[in-house]
Amino acid sequence: MRALDKLWHALDERLELDPIVEFVAHKVVPRHRHSWAYYFGGLTMFFLFVQIATGILLLLYYRPTAEAAFESVQFIVTRVPFGWLVRSVHSWSANLMILSAFAHMFSVYFMGSYAKPRELTWWSGFALLGLAMGFGFSGYLLPWNTLSYFATQVGTDMVSKVPFAGAWLLKFLRGGSEVTGATLTRFFGFHVAVLPMLTAVLLAGHLAFIQRQGMHVPSSLEEEAKRRKPIRFVPNFMLREGVVWLLGLAALAALAAFFPWELGTKADPFASAPAGIKPEWYFLFMFETLKLLPAHLFGIEGELLGLGAFAAGGLVWFLVPVLDRGRPGGGRGRAFFVLGWLVLAYIVGFTFASFAGVFK
Amino acid sequence: MRAANETPAVSRRTALNWLLGTSLGATLVAALYPVFRFVIPPRVAEAPVNRVLAGKLSQLPDNSGKIFRFGSKPAILIRTPTGEVRAFSAVCTHLNCTVQYRPDFQHIWCACHNGQYDLQGKNISGPPPKPLEAYKVDIAGDDVYVTRGA
Numbered sequence: 001m002r003a004l005d006k007l008w009h010a011l012d013e014r015l016e017l018d019p020i021v022e023f024v025a026h027k028v029v030p031r032h033r034h035s036w037a038y039y040f041g042g043l044t045m046f047f048l049f050v051q052i053a054t055g056i057l058l059l060l061y062y063r064p065t066a067e068a069a070f071e072s073v074q075f076i077v078t079r080v081p082f083g084w085l086v087r088s089v090h091s092w093s094a095n096l097m098i099l100s101a102f103a104h105m106f107s108v109y110f111m112g113s114y115a116k117p118r119e120l121t122w123w124s125g126f127a128l129l130g131l132a133m134g135f136g137f138s139g140y141l142l143p144w145n146t147l148s149y150f151a152t153q154v155g156t157d158m159v160s161k162v163p164f165a166g167a168w169l170l171k172f173l174r175g176g177s178e179v180t181g182a183t184l185t186r187f188f189g190f191h192v193a194v195l196p197m198l199t200a201v202l203l204a205g206h207l208a209f210i211q212r213q214g215m216h217v218p219s220s221l222e223e224e225a226k227r228r229k230p231i232r233f234v235p236n237f238m239l240r241e242g243v244v245w246l247l248g249l250a251a252l253a254a255l256a257a258f259f260p261w262e263l264g265t266k267a268d269p270f271a272s273a274p275a276g277i278k279p280e281w282y283f284l285f286m287f288e289t290l291k292l293l294p295a296h297l298f299g300i301e302g303e304l305l306g307l308g309a310f311a312a313g314g315l316v317w318f319l320v321p322v323l324d325r326g327r328p329g330g331g332r333g334r335a336f337f338v339l340g341w342l343v344l345a346y347i348v349g350f351t352f353a354s355f356a357g358v359f360k
Numbered sequence: 361m362r363a364a365n366e367t368p369a370v371s372r373r374t375a376l377n378w379l380l381g382t383s384l385g386a387t388l389v390a391a392l393y394p395v396f397r398f399v400i401p402p403r404v405a406e407a408p409v410n411r412v413l414a415g416k417l418s419q420l421p422d423n424s425g426k427i428f429r430f431g432s433k434p435a436i437l438i439r440t441p442t443g444e445v446r447a448f449s450a451v452c453t454h455l456n457c458t459v460q461y462r463p464d465f466q467h468i469w470c471a472c473h474n475g476q477y478d479l480q481g482k483n484i485s486g487p488p489p490k491p492l493e494a495y496k497v498d499i500a501g502d503d504v505y506v507t508r509g510a
């Protein structure tokens with residue numbers, strides 16, 4: 001301990017760490033009946049850490065070419081000691097990270113935490129969720145199997161419908177006009193270099209905003225939060241958060257061990273899309289909606305209308321902090337509260353209906 | 361000679377800012393333009409494929425289909441229940457998936473979003489907005505040749 005004290009003293013002498021110690025010692029988390037919602041952001045970050053660790057491990061064996069990608073993943077899951085576990089944890093953790101991010105987003109939304117002065121936190125969070133989905137989409141192709149090949153065909157073709165820049169974006173993403181090995185190499189680059197860099201920058205901002213402004217308490221819970229003693233961040237909240245992370249780890253380990261992620265069959269650009277093809281669960285609501293739309297609606301191609309509606313919906317969701325002017329008596333606007341429930345019901349409803357096989 | 365208290369139309373500060381700004385802008389453009397061009401791959405000269413040997417008639421029973429390679433894209437050769445041979449582009453006009461022949465439906469089907477095309481390649485159900493591009497089929501003995509621009 002003396003050595004640690006000495007090291008601390010030496011660092012403090014040079015860097016003047018007092019203000020940081022002071023900040024950490026006084027950091028508190030409000031306590032009220034919805035305090036549980038404060039754990040989802042941290043849990044999402046925990047799964048991100050798992051992704052970084054397992055992703056680095058996978059990099060030791062993975063080869064990003066159309067000729068070698070599938071075989072290298074096959075090698076990882078069949079020959080490398082614990083390779084099946086590392087790959088399975090990476091795939092499951094990706095899904096749990098998205099799930100946790102969605103839970104975080106909706107809990108923040110319903111507590112109205114996006115309102116002034118926290119607009120930047122909402123916007124950086126929105127961008128981080130977009131990046132997480134970008135990670136999911138680019139990582140999905142990397143094993144170069146049949147499902148991922150067609151998912152990339154469909155996903156990149158959607159991008160080509162963007163007005164004006166569509167054709168350029170399609171070529172940029174695919175590295176040509178078709179989904180080929182060039183696409184795989186690009187997606188690998190996005191997945192392991194571009195997206196992590198952007199995520200690191202945005203996450204630093206997101207966390208800095210939260211530290212600077214403190215946790216938000218909805219107006220309806222202000223009285224309760226004033227009455228009850230807040231939780232000290234160090235060590236009380238951190239220890240509780242540790243328990244939540246352990247629960248996350250337990251769920252992840254159980255899923256990865258009992259339901260190892262499938263590898264499927266190697267992609268063949270000259271084979272038909274297999275029956276029963278589906279994207280990852282977090283794209284299912286969009287996928288089923290696009291399937292339901294007729295070829296033409298109001299004289300416009302159905303898929304263009306659908307994609308346009310999703311883009312408009314995303315824009316409204318992004319702009320909620322400026323669109324919701326709040327209620328005169330304080331609190332967020334009722335219309336936006338209802339909108340949140342409608343969006344949640346639509347996403348959850350379509351996702352479960354898709355799993356239940358309602359849409360043929 | 362100008363009087364000392366007379367302000368010029370453009371101050372020295374404004375002029376300097378303008379020069380600095382434009383040269384910074386030019387540097388940025390000079391750096392970004394190659395990046396912008398670099399990310400789009402060069403066009404690789406490919407001999408245009410207009411006619412391919414798509415398969416053998418003897419291996420294509422009635423009410424079946426097969427995918428074949430037509431240049432860089434997949435195409436589909438079908439034999440209708442009445443024995444006619446037809447060929448279409450296999451790229452679904454909805455979102456680019458590769459279609460297949462469904463013997464149970466007796467027409468062409470796309471697994472991705474449940475798009476359906478009849479035996480003429482016409483979109484009949486589901487989200488596809490356009491028919492499949494049709495190709496010309498020539499049969500020489502047992503060989504089935506497919507030509508673009510039918």
